[in-house]
Amino acid sequence: MNKFVQKVDTVRQRLYALQQGVSNSSLPQPGVMPPEGLEELQVALEELQVAQEELKAQNEELVIARAQVEAERQRYHDLFEFAPDGYLVTDNTGIIREANRTAAILLNVSRQYLLGKPLINFIPYEERRIFRAKLTQLHQIDWMQEWEIHLQPRDSEVFDAALTISTVRDWQGNSAGWRWLLRDVTARKQAEEKIRNIQLQNLQLQEAARLKSQFLAIMSHELRSPMNAIIGFSQLLLRQPQPLAKSQESMVERILNSGKHLLKLIEDVLDFSKLEVGQLQLQLEELNLAELVTTTTEQLYSLVEQKSLAFQVNLNLQNPYIVNDSDRLRQVLVNLLSNAIKFTDSGSVQVDVWELPSNGIALAVKDTGIGIAEADIEQIFLEFQQVNQTLTRKHGGTGLGLAIVDRLVRMMQGNISVESQLGEGSTFRIELPRQVRGEGL
Template structure:
């Protein structure tokens, strides 16, 4: 029951009591004699009327208490919402339909750089730069029809003249009949976000430029490597033919120089082939030629091909094979390339001792090959970067041992194409162990580009 209805009931009870009192008074006046019985009845009615008044009075007191409690709760709720409005982290404004500010919280005053008392009663458009006021005013006229406009990005200017980017959310609210509409504004400073977006856009453009540069570099390397490999093959072929035909006709020094030409040519051709392979890997144009072959024969033949390099440095090369099933499905040429890279590095960086090649099968569906040397070893801080392209453990080693720094990068990507992984364990002065694990059967190379671009 509402307070209004309770008030009407109380008024009715008071009126009833008055009517009874008036009737009692009239009966006493009209009675010519003081009838004791009439007096008793009158007193009883008066008592009843007084009791009803006491009940009505109690009800009125309770109503007053309820009304005060409701008023207090309403005031607390109003204060709570006022505090939320004033202390909100975002700026809040209430304007009329023309943008005249009626209310503003502290955040809005801080954003616009003015005191709260100055802000109320001012048009919001004075905080818009002059060159954009026309567009702002045009949008302002459409706001009552839109009802709600979210994330309207505009440039605002504080009273001190500082420009900042703001995101406005505006809601049109219908006021009391005949009073039109008012606008509720939320202002948020998005200058930091806009600056971050601009940086991201610049980074994106830079990334596109870098990708284009990488594409052009890869295309250039592939083209130059191909063009250089053709004359290098001719140089190697003719120099090898000269060594065979003129072995007994040339002096020792001349034959030695011819051999140096041939060996240098082979070294240069190896560098060119590394660059060509790497450019193909980067472009995702290298695919596996899968076939079944005997892994033991491949390891043995590869070691025999490099025995001459090991003998030149008086190094021993050992092979340990423990395979129940030597047959695997893979690209034999690319696996041979991986083994050649690992063995060549082992020989290059080992001055004394031996090199060991182990092949085993940790599980029936997996094979593992380890190349262990007793060479110079690798610092722990350098291990993470040895598989990066154009990197060697130090510039001094590059000058001493030569190379492009692509061998291990190509090896790592080829192993990735084969759905395997390669790991290295090393200590300075104690040698290195490169261990690669591969599936016994590589089923597909369709995701080559995704793997090698890691």
């Protein structure tokens, strides 16, 4: 381009000198161009000047285009070179022609020694037959994604890799090789294996829980029958026309009370096993809540008297009728009252029942007993959990009562909460809808 400009400038200078010579001479000289020729030459030079300007503009555009191509080439090179995954380019026989830095690191080979090597060199011997078969398949397809295989880096351990392969074609559309994306998926495979193990363990635990619940249900049922017989015969002995001797009566009463206690424990285990496997269903009916609370508290009044506790029942119900399972609701109330009496040595036990504004009812059992530490409140509704093992040994129990209450209340579409301070007593509050809806209602 510069030489062309210089030539044009030289011709222009010679033309200018020639014009000057013609204008200074009045007579035509041999070998000197006439004015008409000079004018034509002037026009040709002007056209040449225009061509020069166009050529210059095209040259500038070419320089810009070349810079853009170079920038794009550098961008591609940077993406290729610094990609987090390994990239290779091989020919149709699997010989490595290009490799980025990550690929060299994954294969533990310097890039200068990696080029020209067959990719199959980095496949474990036992998998090379499969690899050759895949290479044969690649001649018929353009794309293969996430092919999982083992790679054997030089002087290093085998790792799990996922290969994504695309075909490189020449200008005639013929296959010229392949581009390979190499990704180390060892961490992902290990995580997947852990998940599978956890799922297997979960299934095993579920099966163990099912067998445990089934065993508890069978054993509880088998134990309940003889216990009912023991209780029944004890009651018959106490009702005989001829009174028993004082010592005999005392022993029969102990048998009766122990039998009732054991039967209560057995029924708790049976109910919990049914709740765990979803076999317990609510028998919904319309009932008078005030009557249910009154009769239930009267049945437990003797326990209150034995410990000389104050006992108060407050019913604040304009409409006492609700829809619920009377037996299960009574069971909830008995469990809460039994616990309140059991863990209260002095003071009082109180039952409050009132209506909620959102068409619901609330029931609270309050005592002045030993209370519950704040750190233990979250655990009291867990099965087989009691917050103080010393007190458990003193007062007895399976640790299932509150767990059963919690599950029954949730089945009744309600919720239970507790407020307590250690040494100052506890208040258990239950909120229930006035009408519990069964499945399908």
